[in-house]
Amino acid sequence: MVVEWIARISAWTIPMLIAFIPLYAAFRKVPVYETFIDGAKDGFQTAVSIIPHLVGMMTAIGMFRASGALDALIGSIRPFLESVGVPSQVLPLALLRPITGAGSLAFVSDLIKTEGPDSFAAKVAATIQGSTDTTLYVLTVYFGAIGIRNARYALKVGLFSDFVGFFAAVAACWLLFGSA
Amino acid sequence: MVNWIWLGMIVFSVAFGAANGKLETVAEAAFGGAQTGVTVCLGLISILVFWMGLMKIAENAGLVRQLSKLMSPVVRKLFPDVPPDHPAMGYILSNMSANLLGLGNAATPMGIRAMQELQKLNPDPHVATPAMCTLLALNTASITLVPTTMIAIRMNFGSLHPADIVASTLLATAVSTGAAILADRWYRRRSGPPRIAKPRPDARTPGNSMTVTPPGAGG
Numbered sequence: 001m002v003v004e005w006i007a008r009i010s011a012w013t014i015p016m017l018i019a020f021i022p023l024y025a026a027f028r029k030v031p032v033y034e035t036f037i038d039g040a041k042d043g044f045q046t047a048v049s050i051i052p053h054l055v056g057m058m059t060a061i062g063m064f065r066a067s068g069a070l071d072a073l074i075g076s077i078r079p080f081l082e083s084v085g086v087p088s089q090v091l092p093l094a095l096l097r098p099i100t101g102a103g104s105l106a107f108v109s110d111l112i113k114t115e116g117p118d119s120f121a122a123k124v125a126a127t128i129q130g131s132t133d134t135t136l137y138v139l140t141v142y143f144g145a146i147g148i149r150n151a152r153y154a155l156k157v158g159l160f161s162d163f164v165g166f167f168a169a170v171a172a173c174w175l176l177f178g179s180a
Numbered sequence: 181m182v183n184w185i186w187l188g189m190i191v192f193s194v195a196f197g198a199a200n201g202k203l204e205t206v207a208e209a210a211f212g213g214a215q216t217g218v219t220v221c222l223g224l225i226s227i228l229v230f231w232m233g234l235m236k237i238a239e240n241a242g243l244v245r246q247l248s249k250l251m252s253p254v255v256r257k258l259f260p261d262v263p264p265d266h267p268a269m270g271y272i273l274s275n276m277s278a279n280l281l282g283l284g285n286a287a288t289p290m291g292i293r294a295m296q297e298l299q300k301l302n303p304d305p306h307v308a309t310p311a312m313c314t315l316l317a318l319n320t321a322s323i324t325l326v327p328t329t330m331i332a333i334r335m336n337f338g339s340l341h342p343a344d345i346v347a348s349t350l351l352a353t354a355v356s357t358g359a360a361i362l363a364d365r366w367y368r369r370r371s372g373p374p375r376i377a378k379p380r381p382d383a384r385t386p387g388n389s390m391t392v393t394p395p396g397a398g399g
Contacts, residue, residue, distance in 0.1 A: 004343075009281065013281055014286060017234070017286075018234065021234055021237050021238045021241070021243065022234075022237055024241055024243065025237045025238070025240065025241035025243075028241045028242065030237060030240045030241050032237055035233075035236050035237045035240050036233040036234065036236065036237055037233065038233075038236055039232045039233040039234070039235060039236020039237065039239075040229045040230070040232060040233030040236075042232050042236070043225075043228035043229035043230070043231065043232030043233060043289065044225060044228070044229050046228055046232065046292055046296075047221055047224050047225040047228045047229070048221075048225075050221055050224065051217065051218060051221045054217035054218075054220055054221055055213075055214045055217035055218060056186065056217070057186070057217065058213040058214065058216045058217035058220070059190075059210050059211075059213040059214050059217065060186050060189040060190050060193070060213070061189065061213060062209040062210060062212050062213025062214075062216065063189065063190060063193035063194070063197075063206050063209050063210050063213065064189045064190075064192065064193045065209065066193070066197070066202065066205045066206050066208070066209030066212075067192070067193040067194070067196040067197035067200070067202055067205070067206045067209075068196055068197070068200050068202060069189075069192045069193050069196040072196065105329070108330075108333070109333055112333055112334060112337050113337055116337075117333075117334040117337040117338060117339035117342070118339050118340055118341070122334070123344075123345055123348065126327070126330040126333070126334060126345045126349075127327075127330075127345050127348040127349050127352055128352070129327070129329075129330055130324055130327025130329075130330045130345065130349040130352075130353070131322065131324060131327070131349045131352035131353040131356060132320075132321075132322060132352075132356060133319065133320050133321070133322035135320040136185075138316065138319050138320050139182070139316060139320070141224075141288065141292070142291055142292060142295050142312075142315075142316055142319065143295070143308065143312070143316070145292045145295060145296070146292075146295045146296055146298075146299040146305075147305060147306065148305075148306060148307065148308045148312065149306045149307070150306055150307040150308060151181065151182050151308050151313075151316075152307065152308045152313055152367075152371065153181075153313060153364075153367035153371065154308055154312070154313040154316045154317065155181045155182055155185070156181060156363070156367070157313065157316075157317045157320075157360055157363045157364050157367060158316065158317060158320035158321075158360070160359065160360070160363045161317065161320060161321040161356045161357070161359050161360035161363065162320065162356070164355060164356050164359035164360075165321065165352055165353070165355065165356030165359070168351065168352040168355035168356055169348065169349075169352035171352075172347075172348040172349075172351040172352045172355075173348050175348075175351075176347055176348050176351075177344075177348070
């Protein structure tokens with residue numbers, strides 16, 4: 001009930017914003033089209049300035065996956081994760097999620113397909129995917145856009161929250177959906 | 181830390197690839213990754229161009245400033261070193277709302293605009309400020325009310341109750357966001373008092389009457 005309500009708000013928000021903002025601005029005598037073009041130019045420049053950052057990051061991630069280093073790392077944390085009740089099918093997500101959004105989405109989709117959408121593992125995977133974000137990508141895009149080179153402690157905080165989010169998702173699923 | 185992770189990934193990959201006889205694949209993956217980077221950016225261009233155009237309208241109409249005035253005390257507490265009526269606050273709030281509603285495509289440009297506004301308060305444009313780190317923490321923790329994409333995928337594969345992950349996601353996101361905020365607080369305290377710059381002359385909002393001169397702002 002509440003969920004449907006929120007989902008409906010989500011669906012309406014963007015069209016409403018797109019209509020409301022220019023309409024309101026027009027009433028305030030803002031030349032809407034010219035202003036749009038003005039801001040859009042900044043958007044283009046921002047996008048272009050992110051390219052080097054993303055290319056650098058994606059190159060390293062691509063190499064890391066292709067070399068088998070990612071698989072080896074997943075293998076090395078397997079015993080620990082299984083001992084704390086993480087379904088074994090979900091393991092790769094622990095490392096995929098912070099480094100690649102598209103990769104982890106593909107992984108979760110495949111897991112939902114093979115295990116069935118209502119299986120325990122699929123629910124855990126979906127919860128992890130929905131409650132964490134691709135920290136390296138967010139950092140690259142946000143800080144790349146303004147030319148920050150020294151991220152200070154931001155990455156540590158992001159990875160820590162991914163770590164906590166992963167286990168919180170597993171715990172929440174145990175709590176709400178019980179065992180497999 | 182990003183430097184070390186990046187270097188570590190590359191050195192590890194080459195070492196691993198050499199050990200497994202996969203060096204050629206690794207080299208190919210490097211170029212493939214570079215291509216992905218550009219493809220992702222091309223995908224971002226349309227979104228950024230559109231939303232930043234729309235947001236410029238919102239800014240010139242005074243909507244962003246109004247939003248920052250309406251700002252809840254909670255947000256003010258999260259960003260103590262940003263003046264409450266600064267446009268950055270309006271964009272931070274837009275970014276958080278978009279994340280809450282799961283509007284991923286709209287959240288990114290708003291977050292970037294917020295970062296650009298925070299950059300105007302930054303004494304050293306290459307080093308992240310505490311406020312930037314907090315905003316990033318909130319975004320990587322991904323505060324979500326409705327995990328729209330996940331519900332849609334489960335629906336596609338014929339789930340009986342596609343939305344039943346909402347409760348677990350809400351719980352997990354609350355915990356991870358809480359953890360992010362606490363960790364951010366801890367590092368922020370450890371790194372000493374915030375440094376804020378006077379508004380730089382190249383700041384894009386003309387006629388900015390605000391004067392920020394906290395103690396220790398070296399300019």
